[in-house]
Amino acid sequence: NLAVPSSISYFWNLGSVLGACLGVQIVSGLLLIMNYINFSALSFDYSIILYQELSMGWFLHNIHMNGASCFFFFMFIHLWRGMYFGGYLNLFTWWSGVVLLLFNMVVAFMGYVLPWGQMSYWGTTVITGLLSVVPYFGDSILNYVWGGFTVGPSTLTRFMALHFLIPFIMVFTVFMHFIFLHNKGSSNPLGVPEEGGKTQFYPLFAVKDVWTFFGLLALLLFLVFIAPNALGDAENYNEANFLVTPLHIQPEWYFLFAYAILRSIPNKLGGVLALVFSVMIFFFFPLSSTKFKSCSFSLKHRVLFWCFISCFIFLTILGAMPMEAPYILCGQIFSVLYFFIIFMFLL
Ligand code: HEM
Known part of the structure; x- marks a missing residue:
């Protein structure tokens, strides 16, 4: 029975869509990790096993891969909505949102390493290599992150551990995001106080949320069934090879x-x-x-x-x-x- 401004548009449903995206990623991720082989020499073979041996493995993989894209797509729009309608005036809701964006970036980056393709390997090498700019400690930090002197089996193990763990920290952060939001209440497209114009969340906004969930489902299923690799890089279907750098990383x-x-x-x-x-x-x-x-x-x-x-x-x-x-x-x-x-x- 939450009181919600009656003028809010579908842009205010994107938060729920993001919650659904997080749910989809956690469930599909858990199902994937039950079959994952966390050893660099075999991690690439796991992708093949997933497609050829495991029932619906291709579906799980494509949902998780394209789910990440949907998550970012809606997160950017959610952030831009906050920018346009002054959502950042709700300080802690905004700051917790930016923390969620950062977490999501770290999780996506680490997840991309797990299939152990060429782009996984070289992307990790390039981006983690940036840590070397830290004055004095740079090389030590880098060696610690890699777990050795190059991206290798230890890097994969620690990245998998964090890729598994951080989404659960995100769930906690989402709760904080809600608490901060509900302390102050939602803004509205006009930006004027709408105390008198508030209405109950149920049924109108609950029904709108259901419509937007269908929108997410339609987009995700379109990507999975019609264009599963449209947003990915073909190079990552080649096994990681530290002797061959891709032409374009x-x-x-x-x-x-x-x-x-x-x-x-x-x-x-x-x-x-x-x-x-x-x-x-x-x-x-x-x-x-x-x-x-x-x-x-x-x-x-x-x-x-x-x-x-x-x-x-x-x-x-x-x-x-x-x-x-x-x-x-x-x-x-x-x-x-x-x-x-x-x-x-x-x-
Ligand atoms: C896992 C990621 C996230 C989830 C699940 C999430 C969830 C939500 C939900 C359910 C709402 C209330 C409904 C709505 O207004 O859309 C909301 C509001 C809000 N979110 Fe997020 N959010 C996430 C990420 C972010 C990010 C990246 C930002 C931007 C930095 C952000 C900023 C805000 C703001 C400012 C509001 C309040 C909007 C208002 O003034 O009414 N959120 N969020």
Whole structure:
């Protein structure tokens, strides 16, 4: 019988969709791990066993792989909704949300290593290698993370342990997210106090949630049955080989914007700082000097918001391009724009 603003749109159902995504990932992940072989020499064979020997193994694998994409897709829209409608004014709900985004990125990154394909191996080598920029301790940290002097069996074991554990910490963080949200209550598209215009969560919003769950199911089943590999990289169907570097190393689509920012700075330390800051910057939103409640009433913020979304999309496209002209320059321009637009938005 929660009181909810009566004017909230379907954008306010995305939180429930994210909860469903987390559920799908945990259940499919648990079923997958019951068959997983956590030993690098055999981990790739596990993928083959999964497809050829295990009943519905291909289905589980595709649900988990494409479920991660759906999770990020809806998470980005949920975050952008908060940006557009001033959701970040609800400080702790916003901050716990950014923590969930970070957790999700770490989980997805570690999960990608488990099939032990070429992109798993080389993606891990490139991204964990960034730790070496930490002054003085960099190499020691890196060796500890790898569990040796290169990405190998120990890396796989520790990544699997964390990939298993963090989703449960996420469940706890989601509860905190709810508690913070329910302390203050949901915002609304107009950004005005709607104390008198509130209605009960059940039945209207519960029914809307059911519709959005069907939307998620339709998208997920479309990806699984019609285009299971559309969002993945064919290179990861080759077994990891530390003697052969793929011509073009790139992460999954949801990391491409940050990857483009990383690559656009010629200095390694600078690139890593920009990469970290490209996500950490969302922590600073509640400190914004503007206290407007919804972009609907601010032309400046509306224009900046859509420039930000365009910039994010361009960076995602550029992150998948080879490192050659004109993509290098374009990447640098859009990376600067990414931070500049956010800065102007918060001003
Ligand atoms: C596992 C990930 C997440 C789950 C399960 C989740 C769940 C939810 C739910 C159920 C709601 C209430 C319904 C709604 O307003 O959509 C909500 C609201 C909210 N979430 Fe999340 N969320 C997640 C990630 C995030 C992220 C990444 C952010 C952004 C940094 C975020 C920021 C917010 C904000 C600001 C609200 C309050 C919206 C308002 O003012 O009404 N959440 N979340």
